[in-house]
Amino acid sequence: MIFPPLKLGFLASRNGSAMREIVNAIEGRALDAEARLLVSNNRSAPALGFAAEHGVPSLCIPTQSDPDAADARLCAALEAAGVELVVLSGYLRRLGPTTLARFHDRILNIHPGPLPAFGGEGMYGRRVHEAVIAAGVAQSEICIHLVDEEYDRGPIVARRAVPVEPGDTAETLEARILALEPPFFVDTLQRIAEGTCRLP
Template sequence: MKSQHLKLGFLASRNGSSMRAILEAIRIGILDAEARLVVSNNRSAPALEAATAAGVQTLHLPTQADPDAADAALAKAMVEAGVEWIVLSGYLRRLGPKTLAAYRDRILNIHPGPIPAFGGEGMYGRRVHEAVVAAGVAASAITIHLVDEEYDHGAVLAVREVPLEPGETAESLEARLTRLEPEVFVETLQRLASGQLALS
């Protein structure tokens, strides 16, 4: 697969830590990409402020009152902004059918644990780390995967294994993975842009 210039859209509900790292990677020239649009369902999301400061177009799009209308509006906004790949950076809403259809195999999410073992509906944030520690497994993982109609179900693109340390707690594991997640997302997009990561 040949290299490509990535035209990115972002969805974030809160801080958008991975989004911030990706924007910085673009700014300093280590990622061949451009950010076209940042959308949040939360008007006060710090991610929107960060995007504005970086000169990226933003959109607040409430989803709860009319999810179908929000889905249609999201797909339309992304297409009109010229977005070719959507990055989820802590987006806490399920994507609707119009957005999923418009960006089939073009939506990337990061999950703070191994999937499918520690994925699925309701498995996000601290809950994942609690389940990993309770299971007594030797390692957790940061997983980048494509998004489809099921939670944490799409094809896995990248995995960074993170061994558990003696006396590990959900809190300590969460802190370590949270520090690593942005770096893993940037690396995955670099591989995608360079053609090293080929999607079928």
């Protein structure tokens, strides 16, 4: 069975590392997808410059002054761009109910630790790796999951185990996982595009 290309939208607050890897994979024909739109809540986000350089339409929608209006505008922008699957690439704002409802089970996030044990509000970036090291577990994980109303509680789409090496610190574990996350996101999206990884 031949599936149509994934129609992707991206949300990024800073560099958008996963978005960059995904767009490069699309350009290199390693991923059967279309980059339809990037939205950032931060006008100075480097991700916006990358999008401009690669011909990806982009938009800045600040969220702090009027979150409800920003939610409605975000949802409308994604719809207008024909986005079918939304990729969070370091988006540091909670999504609103309008966007969550319209793109139910179609918003993906990547988390740098095992879920649900090392997730939840405030658990992002180095905090996750500090908690993993403190817990003394033998392995961490990269988890790609669907986004819902609760932080890091949506169904998990794909996992990749990452061993905690002897002598690892939060910094060394973070560096290793940061390098693995973007290609893992590309691989997971390609499996979704091929139909071997199915969303609900």
